[in-house]
Amino acid sequence: MEAAYASRSSAREMVYRSLRHDILHLILKPGTKMSEQEVSERFHVSRTPVREVFVRLFQDGLVEVYPQRGTYVSLINLANVDEGRFAREVLEMAVVQDACGHLTRDDIINLESNLAQQEICHDNQSYLQMLSLDDRFHAALFRICGRERTWQMISQLNNDFFRLRVLRLSHHHDWDRIIAQHRAILDAVKENKPDTAAQTMQEHLRMVIVERKRLLQEFPDYFAQP
Template structure:
């Protein structure tokens, strides 16, 4: 099992630790879609009892990341295009409004965070560190929501975004035409700085629609990761 063992956080319960370990490895595609998981194997790997592993399995199944099939076993869920499409719809609907707010009024300290984040994104591009770029991408969008006092809205979106984010991770980890992502982030920061609502909304619409055009190429190269054949996003 090609996974990364993470450190347990102080005051974190065993169930929370197992959940975080599994979700991290699923989202980073170290546990690939369709692969089987064993309670016994995970408990031995982490040195914990099987009960917190079972509880983590249940929680991850509720987030559509694991399929628990009675009498058959537990499997990392295949990427479901209907799930991706619904998440994309939610992000498009909500984030264009949030970006409009950001382009009207945005705290200077959060703008500085966005600009600092951009500098690190450029460094990751130079070093071809696409996994770190993904983390910075997530933090970039979260900062916009937080700056607009919509942190809880961001958390709600993230609960639905598991399949959508695996597609994005697959895209970035493979280095599939990541440059436009960075350029669009720069345009978003410019729009927020200049209070240009039209530019901000136009840019976020193009930005979130990128996955629509990437999905066919990703499917071609990783057909076994997807639930549907010939996936198409609306």
């Protein structure tokens, strides 16, 4: 058996990836109506694969389907954000402590290189690249501990958290603290200080709690009522 379904470039897969990307990056804004008809015309495919994409997006929590009424990009649910953040906090504190033990030479080079690129981003103000680097920084810590799948799992469940990060990074360019915290985490891991590393990670992941209020005021119609 060779390549499975996911890796194939079917019409369904193309549409799914495109819509998923656009929703996560807020190109399709929360609350936007999406009809089978419209999407199928836009991508020049029939309605069947579009329906199947909607099923997948619904499974991801990215759209809400109201039968005979319409399909809408789901609003950002702050309760989901908070629980996703909690899961990340607990898991990443454990992971970063574990990483203190086995950090290879290559790992250090990789993480240092990532941080250097973050600095460059800070000058460029390229938030898309910053987002990607941030993800890769955290993913690397999981990979070091042999917990790559765990990262993938919580990533899947943190779609709302992701959208909040997009909103934050794209509208407020106060990335100094973020980068400083990444630096502090890396240093603590390198110096084999698990407690400091965990502490800093916790602080890092709790930043969003404060930012939340500001974003809620600034973009009230992006969020679901709690």
